[in-house]
Amino acid sequence: MTVDWQTIADAFGLGGMYALMAVGIGLVFGVLRLVNFAYGQLVMAGAYALAFAYERGWPVWVGILLCFGVVVVLSIAMDLVVFRPLRTQTPAVMLVATFAVAFLLQSIALLWFGSLGKIAASLSSLNQPWTIGGVDIRKISIVSTGVAAACLVALVLLLGRTDIGLKMRAAAMDFRTARMLGVRANRVIGTAVVLSGLLAATVAVLMTVQTPLVTPDFALRDTILVLAGVVLGGMNRLVSATLGGFAIGFASGFLGGALPTNQSQYLPSFLFAAVILVLLIRPGGLFTRSGQQAVERV
Amino acid sequence: MSTPALVVDALEVRHGAVHAVRGLSLAVDRGEIVGLIGPNGAGKSSTLHAIMGAVPVAGGDVRLNGRSLVGRKPEDVAHAGIALVPEGRRIFAELTVEENLRLAANGDFAEAYELFPAVEEFRKRHAGALSGGQQQQLAIARALVARPEVLLLDEPSLGLAPRIVDLVFDALQRIRERGIAILLVEQRAQRTVALADRTHVLANGRPRLTLGPEAAGDTDTLVSAYLS
Numbered sequence: 001m002t003v004d005w006q007t008i009a010d011a012f013g014l015g016g017m018y019a020l021m022a023v024g025i026g027l028v029f030g031v032l033r034l035v036n037f038a039y040g041q042l043v044m045a046g047a048y049a050l051a052f053a054y055e056r057g058w059p060v061w062v063g064i065l066l067c068f069g070v071v072v073v074l075s076i077a078m079d080l081v082v083f084r085p086l087r088t089q090t091p092a093v094m095l096v097a098t099f100a101v102a103f104l105l106q107s108i109a110l111l112w113f114g115s116l117g118k119i120a121a122s123l124s125s126l127n128q129p130w131t132i133g134g135v136d137i138r139k140i141s142i143v144s145t146g147v148a149a150a151c152l153v154a155l156v157l158l159l160g161r162t163d164i165g166l167k168m169r170a171a172a173m174d175f176r177t178a179r180m181l182g183v184r185a186n187r188v189i190g191t192a193v194v195l196s197g198l199l200a201a202t203v204a205v206l207m208t209v210q211t212p213l214v215t216p217d218f219a220l221r222d223t224i225l226v227l228a229g230v231v232l233g234g235m236n237r238l239v240s241a242t243l244g245g246f247a248i249g250f251a252s253g254f255l256g257g258a259l260p261t262n263q264s265q266y267l268p269s270f271l272f273a274a275v276i277l278v279l280l281i282r283p284g285g286l287f288t289r290s291g292q293q294a295v296e297r298v
Numbered sequence: 299m300s301t302p303a304l305v306v307d308a309l310e311v312r313h314g315a316v317h318a319v320r321g322l323s324l325a326v327d328r329g330e331i332v333g334l335i336g337p338n339g340a341g342k343s344s345t346l347h348a349i350m351g352a353v354p355v356a357g358g359d360v361r362l363n364g365r366s367l368v369g370r371k372p373e374d375v376a377h378a379g380i381a382l383v384p385e386g387r388r389i390f391a392e393l394t395v396e397e398n399l400r401l402a403a404n405g406d407f408a409e410a411y412e413l414f415p416a417v418e419e420f421r422k423r424h425a426g427a428l429s430g431g432q433q434q435q436l437a438i439a440r441a442l443v444a445r446p447e448v449l450l451l452d453e454p455s456l457g458l459a460p461r462i463v464d465l466v467f468d469a470l471q472r473i474r475e476r477g478i479a480i481l482l483v484e485q486r487a488q489r490t491v492a493l494a495d496r497t498h499v500l501a502n503g504r505p506r507l508t509l510g511p512e513a514a515g516d517t518d519t520l521v522s523a524y525l526s
Contacts, residue, residue, distance in 0.1 A: 163404065170390050170401050177388040180350050181402045182376035182444060 007257030013141035015250035016148025022245025024199035030172030040223030041105035046204025051118035075197030234285020310357030333497030341503035381446035391426025410439035431462035
């Protein structure tokens with residue numbers, strides 16, 4: 001096992017990216033009690049938007065703008081067409097519906113762009129290293145960590161300091177009572193969906209730097225890992241879900257870099273074994289305080 | 299004659315196969331307290347939830363100042379001028395007292411603080427850290443800051459110490475004097491009948507009889523109303 005600074009920086013970068021996905025999933029879960037399995041396909045759509053712009057030689061900022069536009073529009077469409085009509089259904093129905101959406105979007109990508117994949121490499125220069133104190137660290141690791149930290153701080157401020165943030169927190173605790181106090185359900189859910197889309201678009205931009213080949217299953221494996229991380233951390237709270245996402249990203253990045261190549265193919269097995277072990281010991285999640293897990297919040 | 303603030307007209311509420319409310323009619327005018335009493339499962343909470351739009355109305359009508367509220371969302375009913383103090387208080391324990399109030403309205407909480415000084419005293423604290431009595435005061439204050447025309451209360455005295463029950467009933471009297479129409483669902487039959495302008499007794503979703511304040515001392519009538 002070899003551990004160097006680059007491995008640790010990569011692990012932080014991946015952890016930050018997964019934390020953003022965990023927040024994106026957790027925000028929607030908070031207000032809708034819906035685990036959005038199709039979250040990875042939002043990232044995929046953003047990545048295709050970046051590839052679309054790259055193929056045509058459009059400037060980087062146009063590509064990023066297109067990516068954000070496509071993902072946010074798709075998020076809102078998903079809410080209007082799928083989540084809203086099913087809002088009163090059981091969580092199981094909604095979860096299965098998001099599976100369907102995931103496969104639908106993947107199939108659309110396959111039909112439109114083919115299975116070979118497209119290249120989104122307009123930010124590939126971020127794979128070059130910065131030399132810090134004699135140590136080479138890839139720029140993207142630092143950028144990912146920084147962007148994730150900035151997004152999380154912005155989100156904490158939004159949730160903690162603004163009116164809509166207060167309403168979102170209340171809705172996540174007890175939506176029925178919040179509505180009877182005058183909190184508008186559609187506004188709160190719409191805000192959560194748009195924020196979650198903005199985060200997915202951010203992840204798409206960061207992820208294409210490391211994985212410039214965009215295929216229909218882009219971000220699928222990451223979504224499964226993040227979902228495991230969210231459950232691992234504790235789904236019921238945004239903070240614990242985020243920490244869970246970060247933890248599994250960090251572990252994934254760290255082990256992936258530290259393990260010899262012939263063993264790293266077993267990486268997902270190691271990770272999921274660890275997830276199962278944690279859940280056996282702490283079913284409520286790793287980052288929840290004791291006595292607070294498994295609290296029914298009707 | 300002016301229209302009463304809140305009119306419930308031949309209200310029907312069903313929960314699946316259960317017929318929770320069957321043909322309930324009542325009216326509450328500004329400055330009035332109307333009581334709704336009856337055993338558990340009589341349909342009292344269902345009535346309040348139907349007024350708020352939180353459960354569907356299966357038949358009949360609910361009107362605020364003559365305009366029907368049937369089919370409107372709970373948030374729209376709240377904005378129209380009806381506030382509910384829910385059963386079990388439903389305080390947001392992880393939010394501060396002040397944040398609980400801000401959920402209902404952005405603005406001046408002075409009137410609510412005047413009525414409940416304890417709520418002002420602990421406004422920076424987490425609501426979950428308050429005692430049961432303080433939480434109930436917060437729940438009423440939270441309903442009042444929205445400046446409703448009609449206040450619905452679902453068993454506000456449940457689980458409270460006698461001294462706090464006095465405080466709550468005293469507050470209701472003062473809220474009535476501000477010209478708010480109050481519909482009070484309670485288990486404490488005698489106190490409710492004594493305080494209210496009229497009290498409807500509900501059993502199995504049906505209105506049984508209506509009592510005036512003079513019936514408060516008449517224990518026989520109260521007992522037979524419950525047992526009928």
